[in-house]
Amino acid sequence: MSRTRGTDRRESIIRAAFEVIAERGYRGTSLAAVAERVGLTQQGLMHYFPSKEDLLTAVLETRDEWDLLNFGRSAAPPAMTPGQLADLVDYNATRPGIVQTYTVLSADSVTEGHPARQYFHDRYRRVRAGIAQLLERNRELLPPGLTPEQLAPLAIAVLDGLQLQWLLDPEEVDMPQSFRDFLTLLGTKP
Amino acid sequence: MSRTRGTDRRESIIRAAFEVIAERGYRGTSLAAVAERVGLTQQGLMHYFPSKEDLLTAVLETRDEWDLLNFGRSAAPPAMTPGQLADLVDYNATRPGIVQTYTVLSADSVTEGHPARQYFHDRYRRVRAGIAQLLERNRELLPPGLTPEQLAPLAIAVLDGLQLQWLLDPEEVDMPQSFRDFLTLLGTKP
Numbered sequence: 523m524s525r526t527r528g529t530d531r532r533e534s535i536i537r538a539a540f541e542v543i544a545e546r547g548y549r550g551t552s553l554a555a556v557a558e559r560v561g562l563t564q565q566g567l568m569h570y571f572p573s574k575e576d577l578l579t580a581v582l583e584t585r586d587e588w589d590l591l592n593f594g595r596s597a598a599p600p601a602m603t604p605g606q607l608a609d610l611v612d613y614n615a616t617r618p619g620i621v622q623t624y625t626v627l628s629a630d631s632v633t634e635g636h637p638a639r640q641y642f643h644d645r646y647r648r649v650r651a652g653i654a655q656l657l658e659r660n661r662e663l664l665p666p667g668l669t670p671e672q673l674a675p676l677a678i679a680v681l682d683g684l685q686l687q688w689l690l691d692p693e694e695v696d697m698p699q700s701f702r703d704f705l706t707l708l709g710t711k712p
Numbered sequence: 713m714s715r716t717r718g719t720d721r722r723e724s725i726i727r728a729a730f731e732v733i734a735e736r737g738y739r740g741t742s743l744a745a746v747a748e749r750v751g752l753t754q755q756g757l758m759h760y761f762p763s764k765e766d767l768l769t770a771v772l773e774t775r776d777e778w779d780l781l782n783f784g785r786s787a788a789p790p791a792m793t794p795g796q797l798a799d800l801v802d803y804n805a806t807r808p809g810i811v812q813t814y815t816v817l818s819a820d821s822v823t824e825g826h827p828a829r830q831y832f833h834d835r836y837r838r839v840r841a842g843i844a845q846l847l848e849r850n851r852e853l854l855p856p857g858l859t860p861e862q863l864a865p866l867a868i869a870v871l872d873g874l875q876l877q878w879l880l881d882p883e884e885v886d887m888p889q890s891f892r893d894f895l896t897l898l899g900t901k902p
Contacts, residue, residue: 547823549824550824625819625822626819628819628876629876630816632876634739639880646880650884665897667896668896672893673897675877675885676893679890682869682872682873683865684869687868690821690822690836700865703858703862704866706858707855
């Protein structure tokens with residue numbers, strides 16, 4: 523199989539996984555269901571993605587790339603505005619399947635030997651550095667006594683923690699509004 | 713079997729589960745390993761806890777009760793001070809196994825039909841209400857324009873989100889210090 527054809531095949535598998543996740547959520551997404559959608563045997567799919575975790579990690583990486591395309595290249599955290607971060611939270615509220623996948627997989631990755639552990643470890647380092655740069659550019663708005671480096675892990679914790687509460691209880695937790703409340707707390711009104 | 717003996721047996725199983733979690737983490741904790749420690753067959757243990765999720769939910773409920781004993785009855789969020797919340801985060805930093813269990817199980821519970829979903833749904837409602845009361849008693853310190861009800865989900869999101877980042881990267885993320893930074897942001901210096 524040529525390298526290009528392998529890449530195309532990987533991309534169609536990831537695309538199918540997005541569809542299955544949107545329809546059935548994290549728990550209902552199996553390698554078998556994704557294989558069927560893309561016209562492969564499960565064995566054939568496992569040639570590309572040996573486990574559910576491997577496939578879902580690739581899905582989340584792809585989501586990050588698509589978000590960059592959707593929001594323009596400026597959507598990498600270092601170049602975003604606080605308002606754009608809030609827009610991204612609005613957008614996430616329209617795709618609970620993928621948010622559920624992120625929440626479950628990132629938490630699961632803290633366990634020993636998890637195949638996605640390195641991915642999330644590195645992603646969080648990168649995003650913390652990016653959010654710190656975003657805040658640095660808005661430094662005059664920030665509360666005194668706290669540096670962008672101190673605030674960055676808090677901002678990311680708020681993003682992740684609100685996703686969890688919203689997924690469990692969308693009637694009581696308004697994720698987009700709560701994130702805007704956090705921006706108000708930071709002083710960087712969206 | 714008498715009711716009391718059944719309760720005693722449940723308690724020894726939960727105690728054994730705490731030990732196994734502390735030694736082996738979430739992933740290494742199986743019903744078989746807990747059964748062995750407590751001198752039961754796996755089948756015998758499943759009479760009390762039909763699944764790993766059921767057992768771990770009971771472990772987390774017990775942890776909440778023990779924390780109340782450790783920190784005094786005043787440790788229920790409505791009666792706590794911000795400083796006591798920070799102390800609880802310090803304490804959690806000494807027990808990564810149980811924090812890992814909380815992080816994985818709470819995230820997993822957002823999936824459809826998960827046996828712990830109702831438990832976490834109700835627990836988050838209760839804790840949000842409790843933290844809102846805690847903040848209400850410190851209202852004069854809070855930033856203007858945000859109510860205790862708006863700040864409560866943010867405080868809980870910070871607690872949960874910092875646990876995730878700390879478990880993935882304890883070298884870069886100082887969970888207790890970061891939570892104190894959040895209290896500084898709120899205006900309620902610990």
